[in-house]
Amino acid sequence: MNAIPRQTSSVTDPAHAGVYRCKSSESQAALDAAHALRFTTASMELATANKGIVLESFASALRFPEWFGANWDALADCLMDLSWLDAPGYLIVLRSAPDIAARLGKDYATLIGVLEDAADFWRDEGRPFCILFENGHAPLKALPKAK
Numbered sequence: 001m002n003a004i005p006r007q008t009s010s011v012t013d014p015a016h017a018g019v020y021r022c023k024s025s026e027s028q029a030a031l032d033a034a035h036a037l038r039f040t041t042a043s044m045e046l047a048t049a050n051k052g053i054v055l056e057s058f059a060s061a062l063r064f065p066e067w068f069g070a071n072w073d074a075l076a077d078c079l080m081d082l083s084w085l086d087a088p089g090y091l092i093v094l095r096s097a098p099d100i101a102a103r104l105g106k107d108y109a110t111l112i113g114v115l116e117d118a119a120d121f122w123r124d125e126g127r128p129f130c131i132l133f134e135n136g137h138a139p140l141k142a143l144p145k146a147k
Helices: 006-012 024-036 051-061 072-079 100-104 106-125
Strands: 018-022 040-045 090-095 129-134
Touching: 006 024, 006 129, 018 024, 018 106, 024 040, 024 090, 024 129, 040 051, 051 072, 072 106, 100 106, 106 129
Parallel strands: 018 129, 040 090, 090 129
Antiparallel strands: none
């Protein structure tokens, strides 16, 4: 097996499950590392996203079951299940995300909360789970570098 690049190995470490901002080059390197390990990966374009588009993007990219209710609670339920995706880890890249907070308004905090809760769940399960906001805004933590 090829070595995982040092700068992206944090996305493959369950201890680093979380929601992060990153540069475009970092997200591509992370996707490459995750693919090499047979993770489930998804990349979503959010340039014009509103709440409905965000929910539909997750449902489509992660092949949510028919019972997905297209609301925040259903997103949380699906992200903390993922039993239909047999994978050793999960990496989701949200592209064109720098102004998503402004576009979603109060729903942005809800989205981040749902994503952080899912990351906490998978960390406790010992499985890698990272959400990367490509070119995301400063309040999000930067993607950690592996030690």
